Amino acid sequence: MNAESTQIEREQSLKSQRVVWNIPNSITLSRLVLACVLFVLIDVQGFWITAAVLFVFAASTDFLDGYIARKYGMVTILGRILDPFVDKIIVCGAFLFLLGVAERSGVNAWMVLIVIGREMFISSLRGFLEKQGQDFSAAWSGKVKMTLQCVAVTFSLLSLSPDYFFQESWFLICRDILLWVAILVTLYSGLEYIFRATHLWRNSDD
Template sequence: MLKLLPNFLTLFRIFMIPALVIVYLIPGPLGHWLAVLIFYLAAITDYLDGWLARKLEATSEFGRMLDPIADKLMVVAVIIILIEFRDINGIHTLAAGLIILREILISWFREYLTDRGVTLAVSHIAKFKTTIQMIALGILLLGEAGEMISPFIQEIGLVLFWTATLFTLWTAIDYLSEGMRLLKEKNS
């Protein structure tokens, strides 16, 4: 039963997306704070599911496929919410688009490689990118409620969002070049 826990956490993360959207719609600061709480809880389950899968020796094909999908769904859903409610607007939508494009491209590329017997490990820089991205998105989810923390919280969130975008581009190039190298090496 314990070996199912990592996959349960991944599914839980997916089911948290509609909850995040619903609480974000609650007027006033409460909705924003609840959305941030749900978002960071989801981010923690992202770390825990992989750690538990390794610790319990409970890795599975289902988990390998579903975990990145859950991650991408959460990130894309939050970005869409932030664009819809104008917390991300103007030039910042370019960063949002680049992040979404990278997530789709690299997810496809990893599956493409897997189908050809090539495994592309998650890089340390990609883990760092994800951490910055999660912090930035959480801050941006605060919206006006974040002004309780600092009058500059939105600006801090946007700087971190652009920082995550730069790391997003870096990791995309890194994954594409490493994946092509591994594919070429396997085919030679």
């Protein structure tokens, strides 16, 4: 009976993975659409508070699709690929578009290079190791990095608003500190993943 139950659960899991458009994947896709709207708002300029609210909403709903997928057995292969991809599009895209107003946003070219370079390298490294059968799941530093990047981008967007509150010197100082901390944690996270990968390679050679 237990064997039959296990077999049924396995078949249901495989069946759910073959489903393409379910609720979690639809939420993920909607986040991608929101990201495109966000980039237009940044490029057009003048709607900074709206852009900040939209960014916070798109970024904060990241946990929702994953939670629903795991809780209701809706995990799919597409979802596993699409969710982290959309996360990177939202954050890296925001940094890239903010570079267009670098003189006011606090975002510099070297910051964008570090953020995008880290994501590209670690994603490639993860793909390579997982093809080798290695467990290269996300570390706590990666989650902290994502959170700090989102907070820094939010402050950067708000600092572009002409509203007096967001032009206060203390707010701009907080923005700059958050950007620097986010970049430092991004570097730390990248190095941690590299050390983990090196450890996995050494163990596999043994």
